[in-house]
Amino acid sequence: MDKTLITICARGGSKGIPGKNIKPVGDKPLITYTVEAAQKFAETHGADIALSTDSDEIREAASKAGLNTDYNRPDFLANDTCGKVDAIKDAVRFYEKVNGIRYAFVIDLDVTSPIRTQEDIEKCLDELRRNDKALTIFSVNPCARNPYFNMVERKENGFFSVVCQGRFDSRQTAPKVYDMNASIYVYRREALDAEHPRAVTDRSLVYVMDHVCFDLDEPADYDYLEYLITSGKIRI
Numbered sequence: 001m002d003k004t005l006i007t008i009c010a011r012g013g014s015k016g017i018p019g020k021n022i023k024p025v026g027d028k029p030l031i032t033y034t035v036e037a038a039q040k041f042a043e044t045h046g047a048d049i050a051l052s053t054d055s056d057e058i059r060e061a062a063s064k065a066g067l068n069t070d071y072n073r074p075d076f077l078a079n080d081t082c083g084k085v086d087a088i089k090d091a092v093r094f095y096e097k098v099n100g101i102r103y104a105f106v107i108d109l110d111v112t113s114p115i116r117t118q119e120d121i122e123k124c125l126d127e128l129r130r131n132d133k134a135l136t137i138f139s140v141n142p143c144a145r146n147p148y149f150n151m152v153e154r155k156e157n158g159f160f161s162v163v164c165q166g167r168f169d170s171r172q173t174a175p176k177v178y179d180m181n182a183s184i185y186v187y188r189r190e191a192l193d194a195e196h197p198r199a200v201t202d203r204s205l206v207y208v209m210d211h212v213c214f215d216l217d218e219p220a221d222y223d224y225l226e227y228l229i230t231s232g233k234i235r236i
Contacts (some may be wrong), residue, residue, distance in 0.1 A: 002104035004047040004125065005095055006038045007088050008067070010111045011078045012055025014027060017219060021111045022061045025222055026229040031058060033114040035065040035235050041121050047107070048099065052091040071095070078197075082107075085099040085197045088150035092192060098225075105129070106187045112216040114236050115225070123187045124207045135191040136198075137205040140178035141213055148174035182215040 008030055022029040026027045038049045051062050051069040054077075059069065060204055065212040071094045088108055105125060106113070120139065128137045145151050147163035149171045154160055168174040184207065185199050212234070216222055226232045 001026045002129075003101055004043060004105045004107060005092060005103040005108060006047050006049045006077070006112060007052060007091055007108045008034055008038060008062070008096065009073075009084055009087050009108065010055070010062075010090070011053060011087075012058055013071065013078060013080070015061060017216075017222075019057070020216065020222075021055075021058055022210065023222060025226050029061045029067075030114065030222075031061050031111050032065045032112045032144070034109045035062055037114070037116060037118070037236070038109055038119060038123070041064060041107075044118070045122075048103075050091045050095045050177070052087055053142045067090075070098070071073055072087065074189045085192070085199060086090055088187075089192045092189075102143055103189055106189060107193065108185040110185075110215070113181055115213040115234060116183045116236070117211075120207070121184060122208060125186050127205055127207060128186050128188060129204060133203055134205045135185045135188050135201050135203040139155055139184040139209055139213065140206045141181050141209050143177060143179040146171050146174050146177055148177070158212040178208065181209065183209075183213050183214040 021031050028225060041047060042049050045121060049067060050071065051067055052071060053059055053074045054073045054075065054203065071091060074090065088106065092103065092106055092130055105124060105128065107121065124137050124139065128134055148166050149168050151163045152160045153163045191201065214221065216225060
């Protein structure tokens with residue numbers, strides 16, 4: 001049976017919100033929500049879990065949640081300019097060598113976008129498995145703004161126009177677009193063998209979530225997530 005690896009990537013050098021990956025949300029550090037989601041999926045589906053971090057504090061927080069690792073993310077993969085997929089690829093190679101296996105699929109669960117269900121993860125993996133030609137799939141949400149209709153950008157002549165050209169009289173008639181919510185990415189293993197691997201390729205699928213999901217970029221995002229959790233509006 002195809003073997004799956006779940007990656008959890010959390011570097012310690014965040015400048016926007018220092019310590020964001022272990023920032024308390026509700027009654028536990030943020031990373032714990034993703035560790036628990038990964039553990040539940042791994043238990044049900046026989047997957048392995050890989051933690052990729054350069055931070056002792058993050059490593060300790062994950063360990064308290066039951067996830068330990070011997071892998072240390074190299075410094076050159078833990079800076080502001082390094083792409084996340086390169087960090088995923090390095091961790092995958094480490095765990096493949098240690099475990100003596102080549103994984104068929106890699107599921108990356110983002111720490112700062114934790115509003116996901118087990119069904120979300122399962123459906124993402126299943127949809128990629130069913131489409132032999134697809135290389136990746138990632139989670140999205142419907143968006144309120146549409147670059148074909150009500151989003152504009154500044155042109156070289158100083159004037160503004162719709163980002164994507166086309167004649168559409170309403171948002172409903174414009175091509176459907178989505179917001180990437182950064183929560184779940186699934187890679188067919190060969191997608192990571194590309195010279196410059198990417199999450200979004202010319203052979204990518206999307207999984208549309210039917211519930212709220214957002215990436216935590218600003219302090220207010222944490223306050224909103226904590227409200228949703230403590231009020232019982234969501235359960236993660």
